Amino acid sequence: MSVTLADIARELGLSKMTVSRAINNDPLVNEKTRERVLAVSRRVNYQPNHFARALVTNRSFLIGVIVPDLMHSYFAEIMHGISGYARGGSNYQIVIGNSEENISREIDEVEALRWRTDGLIIAPTVPASKADVYRKMLERGTKLVFIDRTLEGVDCPMVTTDNVEVGRLATEHLINLGHKKIGHLRGTSTSTSRERLEGYKQALSKNDIAFDKKLVRDCGLMESEGYRAMRLWIEDGDLPTATFAVNDPAAIGAMQAMSEAGLKVGKDIAVVGSGNIHYGDMLSVPLTTVSWSRSEMGQAAARLLIQSIEANNGDAANQKVLLSPTLIVRESCGANFVNP
Amino acid sequence: MSVTLADIARELGLSKMTVSRAINNDPLVNEKTRERVLAVSRRVNYQPNHFARALVTNRSFLIGVIVPDLMHSYFAEIMHGISGYARGGSNYQIVIGNSEENISREIDEVEALRWRTDGLIIAPTVPASKADVYRKMLERGTKLVFIDRTLEGVDCPMVTTDNVEVGRLATEHLINLGHKKIGHLRGTSTSTSRERLEGYKQALSKNDIAFDKKLVRDCGLMESEGYRAMRLWIEDGDLPTATFAVNDPAAIGAMQAMSEAGLKVGKDIAVVGSGNIHYGDMLSVPLTTVSWSRSEMGQAAARLLIQSIEANNGDAANQKVLLSPTLIVRESCGANFVNP
DNA sequence: CTTGAAAATGTTACCGATAAAAATTACAAT
DNA sequence: ATTGTAATTTTTATCGGTAACATTTTCAAG
Helix, strand or coil, X not given: CCCCHHHHHHHHCCCHHHHHHHHCCCCCCCHHHHHHHHHHHHXXXXXXXXXHHHHHHCCCCEEEEEECCCXXXXXXXXXXXXXXXXXXXXXXXXXXXXXXXXXXXXXXXXXXXXXXCCEEEECCCCCHHHHHHHXXXXXXXXXXXXXXXXXXXXXXXXXXXXXXXXXXHHHHHHHHCCCCCEEEEECCCCHHHHHHHHHHHHHHHHCCCCCCHHHEEECCCCHHHHHHHHHHHHHHCCCCCEEEECCHHXXXXXXXXXXXXXXXXXXXXXEECCCCCCCHHHECCCCEEEECCHHHHHHHHHHHHHHHHXXXXXXXXXXXXXXXXXXXXXXXXXXXXXXX | CCCCHHHHHHHHCCCHHHHHHHHCCCCCCCHHHHHHHHHHHHXXXXXXXXHHHHHHHCCCCEEEEEECCCCCHHHHHHHHHHHHHHHCCCCCEEEEEECCCCXXXXXXXXXHHHCCCCEEEECCCCCHHHHHHHHHXXXXXCCEXXXXXXXXXXXXXXXXXXXXXXXXXXXXXXXXXCCCCEEEEECCCCXXXXXXXXXXXHXXXXXXXXXXXXXXXXXXXXXXXXXXXXXXXXXXXXXXXXXXXXXXXXXXXXXXXXXXXXXXXXXXXXXXXXXXXXXXXXXXXXXXXXXXXXXXXXXXXXXXXXXXXXXXXXXXXXXXEEECCEEECCCCCCCCCCCC
């Protein structure tokens, strides 16, 4: 079929081993020999067999990435950061898994990918009750990096943003605009959702606004859920004057429901999201949001994972990278100016 | 490290081979034996070593997908279709490659992935002059499926839409709205770009409008390029009353340039794109576009590739799947109604 | 010339599975 | 009991690399 080390060895009257060394830049081979080997290797377009190599070295140069929603530009941008870093220098390829915000799907994907990759980058959808799945994997030596979200009880490298701060920034901005009755569309059980809610509460209390649990409504992380949640709220009545949605898709879904009901976004109800979704600035009402660097997030995650894979010394410290979020004011919050 | 066939064999006093057969549902093993093997296998959580298996069978159950732009929702939706099909039934995982509309990047990715996958799904960015790269691969047995775009001179399974029709639908719609001076923002050398231009020309000629090459301006397939192209056009003056942009990102970039220059999209200049980008309906001026099913595209591509991989009879016919496009009228074209 | 250490190359074994061929067992028919 | 065939299992070889150890070559120093 295709050319193997043995073919090259035969042609040059060398042993497979010497050829292998020459190709892997092992200093133990004579410079002249290496050149002869490389010359032939190029001529016949030798391609090492990754499977054979992986079998003996137990290294595949594949990284698994498991995200909940490929269609959300947020994760696409993270993927882009990861694959950019993984390609540069170290030569890893990316295998993707899609959990679709579904717990058992996530675990299936993880189980499928951990055996054929050198390590996984995961944005965990699972609740803390499933933490031991990951804890056991770490004990058995699987390399993991969490991204976007954390998981209580699992100690591994991770890259996140300060989500309490995200909630605070969004809510305080609304407070500063004069709102008193501020709602929140709550996400799922992910750490991001919980922390953003926490930030929302902190901002209220810091500004002497009583927390009213009727103003926090269950939503989810997807656009369709934001739509449904706001539609329900409109039917129920007793609307707030402003809303902080757990993320941009939820915010956009909510805005859609408002428009359909004849409510003016930014005027009747102010809306702030988070994540800085692609095209958020070009929507019919440009979306005010909280932003942090997705590409940096992806790059950092790839860096931490590759570090951890290539660490020959036991395991390095479980580094945590925390990115700081900033507010991006557009029009959905009712502030009538556009960001430069 | 982890459990192997040999471990199970030893425990049961069987040979590796029998255990292997039991696990692979080979009818050659005794039913009772199989059950004993499976019981142990489950108890010790046996996971076959994919590398070893791939080495001997030459099958990895990995599919490579190479797209030009992961951040474009169009390709994200295609990916979703592919991975949905690949997971269901047959159990393939997806390795992604990103060409970024860059010719040598694409070839690098293809070279890197072909050896570690069972086949590739590619949206080719390369021009016809590079066709022999793919032709040679096919000759050597690499399984390929083209998606979204074709490549002249390469005969392999493919899934595309009728892009001449796309250009015709968009342009005729503008003609029907009364426009005579219709511009086109031309893409790159991809088949999609060429065919859409061809459709544009056909629509003009069918309606007795002379083709004016000054109305076709070089653009590209990315948002930034649409922006730049339209900005330049505005500077140069002699604007058309309507424009068909090669795809939605280009259209959106162009609309941005128009807004910045104080031109009203849909009023001063009508705009039609193609591809039906996510959130195209929620933009400040909802985008009129031509649409076809991305998920079907992805699913069909995965189906064709897996068929071709698993075909034991030589190679089946090189099936071509053609999806038909439909016009989606929103507001950027100046027609003052929104699609149901 | 030896000698000995360093440099270069070679040998053997193995990673964990499967293919192909060989061997054993089971069992019905004579 | 004997035979023959089908059913089941084992043996051996192999996929294409690399690790670990063994051997040969080179060449300066005595």
